[in-house]
Amino acid sequence: MDMNEETSQSRKLKCDDTSKCFQLLESILDGEMDNSKEVLKEKLAKCQPCFEHFHLEQAIRDVLKTRCTKQEVPTELADCIRQKIQDIK
């Protein structure tokens, strides 16, 4: 996304309804909004708090996905489960 390139000069510094806007932005980031591109473009171009919140939320999602390392699964777990299933068959 090239939203970073936009200048901040035209954005209003206070959001009229942060609670509503932020939840909307979060739904968009979660892929839960249809036709979200236009809404997002307008919000990010016009409102500084929304712009900042969007990028913060995006950064948090990125680090959660990439840096919350998966716990290594004990090697014997799958075999152990298969054995127990055999026993109850």
Add this chain to the structure above:
Amino acid sequence: MSEVQRRKYSQEEKNTIFDGEFMPHIDSMYNFAYRLTFDEDDAKDLVQDTYLKAYRFINSFEQGTNAKAWLFRILKNSFINEYRKKSKQPAKVDYQEVETYYNSDDVDYQSTTDLRAESVKGMLGDEISNALNSLAVDFRTVIILCDLEGFTYEEMAKILDIPIGTVRSRLHRARNLLKDKLRGYAHHMGYDTDEEEEI
């Protein structure tokens, strides 16, 4: 499990479903179990119990549908019913208290404005992981399901037995709590925050 048993699979079909549709999710299942229990043995037991239940109730699973969501739902219910009581995790924040606190929009906004995307990007995996792990289990769960496992709101609603609107609002609150934790780390580690500049 309350589902009506609608099918009658042959032994061979059961094996196919179990190996082809259930077992491939063992990594995600273990990761979820570990983030719920914080204990390797408890996580192993929880995953094992979940798979045994899944096998026992396999006739209520429709072949080719969303096995991962179905398994996660069983695991979540097992955790609530059996493991939460004996869980070794430290004292949790009272859920009601937290929900009430975060119903205030003022708190909602003020508490998170001074955390910056750049600070978050510079954080280590341990800091992110610890922040996530420190959340009360209901909040931790929605973030794991959504951000780590990629479930949709609709799938999460089914896994957690709550309406989609509740999924949305709980996620929003969970994320605000997570941001509070991250802001704490950012401040502690001397990352750039507005709060720091004012001192």
